[in-house]
Each structure stands twice: as structure tokens, then as C-alpha cells.
Amino acid sequence: MRSESEVLFEDTPFEIPVADRVRRLPPYMFGAINRRKYQLRVEGVDVIDLGMGNPTDPPDPLIVRKIEEALADSRNHRYSVSNGISNLRREVAKRYWKRYGVRLDPDDEVLACIGSKEGFSHMCLALMGPGDTAIVPSPSFPVHVYAVMLASGNVIALDTRDPDSFLRNVAYTCEHLMPKPRVVLVNFPHNPTATVVEQDFYVELVRLAKKYDFLVISDFAYADICFDGYVAPSFLATPGAVDVGVEFTSMSKSYSMAGWRIGYCCGNREMVRALATIKGYYDYGIFQPIQIAAIVAMRHCDAAVESITKEYERRRNVLCEGLTRLGWDITPPKAGMFVWAKIPESWQHMGSIEFAMKLLNEGGVAVSPGRGFGEDGENFLRLAIVENTQRLRQAVRQIDRCLNRAETASMPSGS
Numbered sequence: 001m002r003s004e005s006e007v008l009f010e011d012t013p014f015e016i017p018v019a020d021r022v023r024r025l026p027p028y029m030f031g032a033i034n035r036r037k038y039q040l041r042v043e044g045v046d047v048i049d050l051g052m053g054n055p056t057d058p059p060d061p062l063i064v065r066k067i068e069e070a071l072a073d074s075r076n077h078r079y080s081v082s083n084g085i086s087n088l089r090r091e092v093a094k095r096y097w098k099r100y101g102v103r104l105d106p107d108d109e110v111l112a113c114i115g116s117k118e119g120f121s122h123m124c125l126a127l128m129g130p131g132d133t134a135i136v137p138s139p140s141f142p143v144h145v146y147a148v149m150l151a152s153g154n155v156i157a158l159d160t161r162d163p164d165s166f167l168r169n170v171a172y173t174c175e176h177l178m179p180k181p182r183v184v185l186v187n188f189p190h191n192p193t194a195t196v197v198e199q200d201f202y203v204e205l206v207r208l209a210k211k212y213d214f215l216v217i218s219d220f221a222y223a224d225i226c227f228d229g230y231v232a233p234s235f236l237a238t239p240g241a242v243d244v245g246v247e248f249t250s251m252s253k254s255y256s257m258a259g260w261r262i263g264y265c266c267g268n269r270e271m272v273r274a275l276a277t278i279k280g281y282y283d284y285g286i287f288q289p290i291q292i293a294a295i296v297a298m299r300h301c302d303a304a305v306e307s308i309t310k311e312y313e314r315r316r317n318v319l320c321e322g323l324t325r326l327g328w329d330i331t332p333p334k335a336g337m338f339v340w341a342k343i344p345e346s347w348q349h350m351g352s353i354e355f356a357m358k359l360l361n362e363g364g365v366a367v368s369p370g371r372g373f374g375e376d377g378e379n380f381l382r383l384a385i386v387e388n389t390q391r392l393r394q395a396v397r398q399i400d401r402c403l404n405r406a407e408t409a410s411m412p413s414g415s
Contacts, residue, residue, distance in 0.1 A: 050383040051366035060304035066296040070289035080285030084112025100237040108269040116248040116263035121147040126274035128153035134183040139373035174212035187219040192382040194333030202238040209244040216245030224254035230334040315385040322396030363402030
């Protein structure tokens with residue numbers, strides 16, 4: 001008999017002919033988890049959702065008022081431009097100069113994306129084809145792997161939890177693989193593990209990129225969500241970085257604008273131009289009121305970013321302290337929206353998928369199984385700190401009851 005998770009993650013065969021690139025994709029694990037969450041909620045279960053980095057906090061009221069104002073202007077309901085309106089691109093360039101001391105040409109080195117996920121996926125289409133290889137971090141955020149596959153490229157996943165070892169393995173791969181990798185993707189602060197780096201990491205990465213002639217894509221989605229005085233460095237702040245790569249940032253996390261779908265690609269002008277070429281064929285740009293509101297966000301809402309960061313830090317502390325009291329081995333993250341938690345040893349035999357399903361079905365707490373991020377994620381869970389502190393404390397209590405109930409039930413009678 002198959003387990004419940006095997007049934008949930010079963011791939012339903014296509015009944016019509018589809019491209020091989022689609023057939024090669026596995027079932028999207030987090031989609032299956034979402035389906036199960038929905039089923040439980042229909043049954044009346046109050047699921048505490050720590051499974052997805054989906055902010056529950058609203059954007060600053062100033063941002064909301066600006067989009068309402070922009071919506072009232074009939075001119076903003078026409079097609080926009082695929083690379084972003086000029087004032088928005090100028091504001092992104094100003095932000096990079098203000099925060100990182102990086103000078104960008106808003107016309108040639110900045111492009112607006114429909115979220116950084118869309119931008120990265122189309123960048124892979126712009127840069128890669130059959131026979132090309134990309135090095136990606138492992139454990140891997142799914143789009144980092146599957147966007148390469150959809151572009152007909154090959155993936156080499158290198159463990160990124162020790163950044164120095166990652167760099168050594170990049171160099172080794174470039175020395176021994178023919179043809180050499182075309183793209184190296186980095187993602188710090190890292191999703192899912194919350195691994196962080198300092199600027200010297202990027203100095204060495206740029207050196208390797210120039211030595212081995214590969215391009216760099218930096219996924220910097222969690223740039224602003226940093227704790228305990230840590231400041232995440234920008235890849236583009238490294239001398240020579242703009243010669244070899246680009247960086248993707250997003251309004252989703254810092255400004256609680258996840259559903260608005262707006263992000264940016266900045267850096268090497270030829271890579272930006274390649275992405276703009278692809279996007280010119282695929283879309284007419286982001287809805288213009290969203291772009292106008294994003295300008296106001298970057299100009300006037302730094303205090304809101306600081307406030308939400310402090311809130312995430314409080315949530316991190318509540319969740320980490322709670323799980324530590326339960327006996328879990330927890331390293332509090334320095335950045336990001338996730339706690340990367342090792343499954344207690346007595347439960348590791350289940351594997352992360354079965355364990356996550358247990359917490360969901362019996363504890364009413366949704367988490368992401370580490371296996372969903374590749375083999376290097378096994379025996380871990382990713383827990384998003386998107387719920388408020390009260391809900392996080394309740395989640396810890398429900399996890400405790402779920403596991404203690406199971407342990408008690410497994411004890412022999414009379415013990």
C-alpha cells in the first residue's frame with residue numbers, strides 16, 4: 001500500500017501530446033502540499049501555514065494609496081513597456097547607488113521583471129540552449145533548477161551550505177568539465193538554508209568568472225531581511241561584477257508586495273539586453289499602477305522595510321526558541337524568511353516528506369520538506385516565519401502535541 005505522500009506526489013500522465021521539456025518536469029511538490037492544505041481547511045482545520053515564503057503583512061499604507069491614485073488615471077490602463085517605465089528604472093538605479101555604492105545606467109543596466117522568478121526564468125532562455133550547463137546552489141529553490149531545464153540546459157547542483165567549498169567546487173567543475181559551465185547561479189541570503197556570505201565571497205566569484213569565462217546570476221531576493229546587525233552584500237558591489245553578471249532583486253519580501261509581482265534585473269548590459277529581447281516577445285510589461293506604487297515604495301518607505309525586518313527577527317526568535325525547547329537542533333538564521341531546521345534524530349527514519357505530512361495531517365502545521373529542495377535537503381524542514389508571533393507559538397505547541405502523542409502511542413504498555 002502506498003503512503004499518503006506518495007499518492008499526493010504522484011505524477012498524473014498527460015492525455016494530450018506535450019513537449020518533452022514539460023514531460024521531464026516532476027510534480028511540483030509544493031503544489032501538492034497546497035492541495036492538502038486546502039483539503040484540510042475545507043474540513044475546518046485551522047492550518048498554521050509555515051510552508052511558503054508568502055508574507056502575511058500588508059504593504060505600507062502609502063504604497064496602497066498610491067496604487068489607488070494611479071488606478072484612477074485612465075492612462076495607466078494601457079499597455080506598458082516590457083522593460084519597465086523610465087522613472088522606475090531610474091529609482092532602482094538610485095537605490096543601488098544609495099545602498100551599495102553601485103552606479104547603474106537605468107537605460108541599459110536596469111530592467112523591471114514580473115517578479116524575480118519570471119526574470120530569472122526568461123534570463124535562462126536568453127542565455128542557454130541544448131548542451132549548455134548551469135551550476136546552481138544545492139539545496140535548490142525549485143525554479144533555479146527547472147528554469148534551466150526548461151531552457152534545455154543541464155544542471156550541476158553544488159552544495160552551498162559551506163560557501164568556501166562551493167567556490168572550490170565551482171573551480172574544480174570548470175577545470176574538469178567540457179564544455180565549461182556557461183552560467184553560475186548564486187543565492188545569498190540563501191533559500192532554503194538561510195546561508196549567508198560576506199563581500200569577499202563575491203570577489204573570488206568574479207575572479208573565477210573571468211578566469212573560466214562563465215556568467216553569474218545573483219538571486220538577491222532577501223537583500224533587506226537581515227538580523228543581528230548582519231548586512232547582506234550585493235554581488236554588484238564587487239569590482240568587476242558588472243562585467244560578468246547580473247543581480248535580481250524583488251519588492252516581494254522587503255515591502256510585503258509578493259502578490260504584486262514586481263522585481264528587477266540589474267548589471268551587465270548585454271545580459272540585460274538579452275533578457276529585454278526575450279521579454280519583448282513574451283509580455284507588454286507590468287501593470288503601470290504597480291510600477292508607480294513601487295517608485296513611491298523605494299522613495300518613501302525605508303522605515304516600513306526596517307519595521308518588517310524587526311518583525312521577522314521577533315518571529316525568528318519565537319520560532320527558534322520554541323523549537324529549541326522541544327529539543328530540536330536549531331541554528332537561528334542571520335537573514336531571510338526561513339528557519340532551516342534539522343528533523344529530530346528519532347524522526348529522521350521517516351524522511352522529510354513523510355514527516356512534513358505528519359505535521360500537517362496530525363498537527364495542523366504546514367512546513368516544506370527539505371527533500372523538495374533536492375537530495376541535500378533531506379532530514380531538514382524549511383519553516384517560513386510569515387505568521388505572527390502568537391501563531392508561531394501555537395505552531396510550536398501543536399508540533400509538540402503531535403510528536404509527543406505519537407511517541408506516547410508507540411511506547412509499550414506498562415512502560
